[in-house]
Amino acid sequence: MIMYGGGAGKDGGSTNHISDGGVVLKKGPWTAAEDEILAAYVRENGEGNWNAVQKNTGLARCGKSCRLRWANHLRPNLKKGSFTGDEERLIIQLHAQLGNKWARMAAQLPGRTDNEIKNYWNTRLKRLQRQGLPLYPPDIIPNHQLPSTSTTSSTTTTTTT
DNA sequence: AATTAACCCAACCGCCGACCC
DNA sequence: CGGGTCGGCGGTTGGGTTAAT
Numbered sequence: 001m002i003m004y005g006g007g008a009g010k011d012g013g014s015t016n017h018i019s020d021g022g023v024v025l026k027k028g029p030w031t032a033a034e035d036e037i038l039a040a041y042v043r044e045n046g047e048g049n050w051n052a053v054q055k056n057t058g059l060a061r062c063g064k065s066c067r068l069r070w071a072n073h074l075r076p077n078l079k080k081g082s083f084t085g086d087e088e089r090l091i092i093q094l095h096a097q098l099g100n101k102w103a104r105m106a107a108q109l110p111g112r113t114d115n116e117i118k119n120y121w122n123t124r125l126k127r128l129q130r131q132g133l134p135l136y137p138p139d140i141i142p143n144h145q146l147p148s149t150s151t152t153s154s155t156t157t158t159t160t161t
Numbered sequence: 162a163a164t165t166a167a168c169c170c171a172a173c174c175g176c177c178g179a180c181c182c
Numbered sequence: 183c184g185g186g187t188c189g190g191c192g193g194t195t196g197g198g199t200t201a202a203t
Contacts, residue, residue, distance in 0.1 A: 051187085063189075115172085
């Protein structure tokens with residue numbers, strides 16, 4: 001029997017901001033039914049107001065959980081499957097420039113999420129370290145880990161394209 | 162055929178910053 | 183000006199699956 005906080009676990013959401021109206025928020029894997037409720041709500045109301053999802057649909061999920069689910073799995077145009085060689089190279093380049101700025105990196109990879117990129121990178125990082133290989137290919141020079149030679153770094157991410 | 166290690170994916174947690182009241 | 187809430191980000195953990203020994 002699996003019971004995801006479906007009992008007395010009131011504090012499930014840990015850093016839950018506000019108190020729910022006595023509703024016990026659920027956690028753990030999402031079900032297809034929950035996905036549909038969330039997807040339908042977003043279709044009607046758009047993204048944002050994630051806490052409103054729980055308030056208006058009665059879905060026993062906190063706003064944070066809804067946002068994450070939507071962003072990583074329900075959002076349309078999500079690219080599924082493995083990263084292409086082109087995407088991999090782009091990720092490496094972006095990481096060399098931005099560091100662990102997964103959200104920014106995801107913005108450069110249409111259909112990909114920060115979580116996916118983060119998972120990919122972490123796995124690759126471990127693998128490369130195990131094999132004693134460099135994180136970046138020789139033709140890529142990371143900018144984010146340069147010593148404090150020039151403090152006035154660029155914060156403006158000129159997103160061309 | 163069984164056991165162990167590694168890999169990948171999904172989700173949660175806590176923290177931070179922005180925004181609104 | 184201060185307090186509170188929400189949204190978002192990055193880090194970390196857990197579970198399941200697959201491959202190798």
